Amino acid sequence: MIKDKVLMVCDYPFVKNEGGPRGYFNKCIVDNVPDNIHLINNVIPKKISIKKKLLIRLDKIISILKNRKYRNKNLANKFIKVKKYKFLYFHDMYSFYDVIHLIQKNQIVIFQSHSPETPSEEEYKLGARGKTYKKILKIEKGVFERTNYLILPNEKCKAIYKKILKAQHKIAYLTTGIKPITNMAKIPLKDDKINIFYIGRRNEIKGFSLLIKNFEEVLKVRNDLRLFIAGSGELSSKNENIIDLGITHRAYDWINSVDYVISLNQKSYFDLNIIEAIAINTPLIMTTTEGHEFFENRKGIISVNEDNLLATLTNKNIIQKKYKEKSTEDLQQFYLKELSHLVYKQRLENLASKIIIENN
Numbered sequence: 001m002i003k004d005k006v007l008m009v010c011d012y013p014f015v016k017n018e019g020g021p022r023g024y025f026n027k028c029i030v031d032n033v034p035d036n037i038h039l040i041n042n043v044i045p046k047k048i049s050i051k052k053k054l055l056i057r058l059d060k061i062i063s064i065l066k067n068r069k070y071r072n073k074n075l076a077n078k079f080i081k082v083k084k085y086k087f088l089y090f091h092d093m094y095s096f097y098d099v100i101h102l103i104q105k106n107q108i109v110i111f112q113s114h115s116p117e118t119p120s121e122e123e124y125k126l127g128a129r130g131k132t133y134k135k136i137l138k139i140e141k142g143v144f145e146r147t148n149y150l151i152l153p154n155e156k157c158k159a160i161y162k163k164i165l166k167a168q169h170k171i172a173y174l175t176t177g178i179k180p181i182t183n184m185a186k187i188p189l190k191d192d193k194i195n196i197f198y199i200g201r202r203n204e205i206k207g208f209s210l211l212i213k214n215f216e217e218v219l220k221v222r223n224d225l226r227l228f229i230a231g232s233g234e235l236s237s238k239n240e241n242i243i244d245l246g247i248t249h250r251a252y253d254w255i256n257s258v259d260y261v262i263s264l265n266q267k268s269y270f271d272l273n274i275i276e277a278i279a280i281n282t283p284l285i286m287t288t289t290e291g292h293e294f295f296e297n298r299k300g301i302i303s304v305n306e307d308n309l310l311a312t313l314t315n316k317n318i319i320q321k322k323y324k325e326k327s328t329e330d331l332q333q334f335y336l337k338e339l340s341h342l343v344y345k346q347r348l349e350n351l352a353s354k355i356i357i358e359n360n
Contacts, residue, residue: 007085021092034349093143112151116269153270157291177344187257193226195258202233207264268292300327
C-alpha cells in the first residue's frame with residue numbers, strides 16, 4: 001500500500017464555466033497537482049492485465065446483482081487503484097459512494113464537499129423526492145460516516161455542515177485558488193450605462209428574487225444602470241435595463257466587459273465565480289455570508305446585505321463607472337497573493353503532507 005501519497009479519486013469531463021466539483025477539479029487541480037497528490041487518471045495503467053480485467057467484470061456483475069449503479073461512470077472502470085493507497089481524497093459524495101465498498105478500515109478518507117448546503121438539502125431543493133431522496137440520504141449518511149477528514153475553504157463554512165458532522169471528523173481548511181483566465185474577449189457594450197453582470201442559478205439561496213426586486217426599485221431613481229443576467233430559469237421582470245442572456249458560454253468575456261459582477265448569496269460556501277471575477281480584475285457587489293466573509297472589506301469588493309442593498313445601488317458615489325479602473329491593481333494583487341493556482345498548489349501540498357504525517 002502506498003503511504004506517502006494521496007490518491008485523488010475524481011475524474012470529471014471538462015465543461016467550460018461549470019461550478020461545483022467539476023468546475024473545482026478543472027479550474028483548480030488539473031495540471032496543478034503537487035507531488036504528494038496523485039490523480040486517479042494518471043496512475044491507471046494503459047494496459048490492464050487479464051486478472052484486473054476479470055476483477056472489473058466481477059465488480060460489475062456484483063453491482064448489477066446488488067442493484068448498485070455508478071453515478072460517476074467515468075470512475076466505474078478505474079476503481080482498481082483505490083485499494084493501493086492509504087489516503088483517498090474525494091470531491092463529491094457520489095464518486096465516493098461508488099467505491100465505498102472497496103475502502104478498507106485502515107485507509108484514511110478525505111472528503112471535500114462543494115455545496116452551500118448539505119448535499120441532501122441541495123438535492124431536495126433541486127427536486128429530489130420519494131425513493132430518490134431516500135437514496136440520497138443513505139448515500140450522504142454512508143459518506144459522512146466513513147469520512148476521516150472534512151475539507152472546507154474556511155472556518156465560517158463549518159456551520160453549513162454542523163448537522164451532519166461526526167465525532168470522528170477532523171476539519172481542515174483549504175482556500176480555493178484558480179488557474180489564470182486567459183483568451184478573453186471584450187463584448188462591445190454601450191458605455192452610456194454602468195453594466196452589472198449576474199451569473200448563476202435563479203433561486204432563493206442565490207438571492208435572485210432579492211436582486212430583481214431591488215434592481216427594479218433602483219431603476220426608478222437611476223437611469224444609468226443596466227443588469228445582464230446569465231443562466232437558466234424564469235425572469236419575471238420586463239424592464240428593458242434588466243436583460244436576460246440565458247445560458248452563455250462566454251461568461252469570462254462578460255465578466256471582462258462589465259463594470260461589476262453582483263452576487264447576493266443568502267448562504268455561501270466559496271463560489272468559483274467570485275474568484276473568477278477577482279482574477280479578471282472586475283469589482284464585485286456581494287453579500288459576505290458564511291464562507292464569503294473571507295471577502296469582506298477587501299479592496300475592489302463592495303459588501304452588501306438585504307438591508308443596505310437598495311441604498312448601496314442607488315448611491316452614485318459608490319456605484320460608479322470609474323470604480324473598476326480604480327480597483328484593478330488591488331484585485332490583481334488579491335488574486336496573486338491569496339487566490340492564484342500557485343498559492344493553492346502550495347496549500348494543497350501542505351494539507352496533504354500534514355494528513356500523511358499525522359497518520360504514519
